Amino acid sequence: NAGVTQTPKFQVLKTGQSMTLQCAQDMNHNSMYWYRQDPGMGLRLIYYSASEGTTDKGEVPNGYNVSRLNKREFSLRLESAAPSQTSVYFCASSPVTSGRYNEQFFGPGTRLTVL
Amino acid sequence: QKEVEQDPGPLSVPEGAIVSLNCTYSNSAFQYFMWYRQYSRKGPELLMYTYSSGNKEDGRFTAQVDKSSKYISLFIRDSQPSDSATYLCAIKGTSYGKLTFGQGTILTVHP
Numbered sequence: 001n002a003g004v005t006q007t008p009k010f011q012v013l014k015t016g017q018s019m020t021l022q023c024a025q026d027m028n029h030n031s032m033y034w035y036r037q038d039p040g041m042g043l044r045l046i047y048y049s050a051s052e053g054t055t056d057k058g059e060v061p062n063g064y065n066v067s068r069l070n071k072r073e074f075s076l077r078l079e080s081a082a083p084s085q086t087s088v089y090f091c092a093s094s095p096v097t098s099g100r101y102n103e104q105f106f107g108p109g110t111r112l113t114v115l
Numbered sequence: 116q117k118e119v120e121q122d123p124g125p126l127s128v129p130e131g132a133i134v135s136l137n138c139t140y141s142n143s144a145f146q147y148f149m150w151y152r153q154y155s156r157k158g159p160e161l162l163m164y165t166y167s168s169g170n171k172e173d174g175r176f177t178a179q180v181d182k183s184s185k186y187i188s189l190f191i192r193d194s195q196p197s198d199s200a201t202y203l204c205a206i207k208g209t210s211y212g213k214l215t216f217g218q219g220t221i222l223t224v225h226p
Binding site: 042048058 | 119160203207219
């Protein structure tokens with residue numbers, strides 16, 4: 001099992017360009033998440049998908065859109081990149097559980113620089 | 116006020132030292148408490164979790180929760196250079212699946 005995979009690993013964009021970050025998991029998890037990680041800020045939730053067909057905003061959704069393509073795949077799109085979106089982006093997934101700690105499994109991350 | 120506060124460090128200790136990492140939180144509805152470890156340029160991995168006040172031990176690691184003080188800690192005994200990483204506390208409340216993370220503490224254990 002590959003777990004959670006993310007592409008690309010690195011990306012440099014110019015201000016105003018668009019791009020899509022791809023994420024896939026092979027653990028048959030229902031829930032998937034997108035986070036960004038900035039120095040001194042920890043992990044901040046951008047969007048999440050509790051199950052296939054649903055998406056919800058997290059803490060910092062502005063400037064992003066998401067698509068839950070199917071149970072395995074959850075993509076994050078930047079329509080018009082800004083320097084403030086320079087960050088490391090992590091995708092995560094978790095199984096359907098209620099009343100439990102609901103461990104999240106993380107991908108290796110995408111390092112994005114917006115010039 | 117952030118929901119979860121964590122001292123970002125950095126923390127540098129000699130091999131064999133006891134390390135204490137701490138977080139405070141503000142929402143008493145939080146139910147589950149986790150520690151993730153993140154090596155450089157990798158994704159976080161779950162290290163320990165607990166859901167009640169008290170201590171939970173796993174080898175050299177002990178997670179401690181004090182719900183009355185809204186305070187969680189991770190202790191590392193006999194620290195090793197391989198423990199050098201960023202440690203993130205994470206807390207789950209009543210919202211489905213969502214975790215709130217602390218800022219992370221960068222730990223370096225030098226030989």
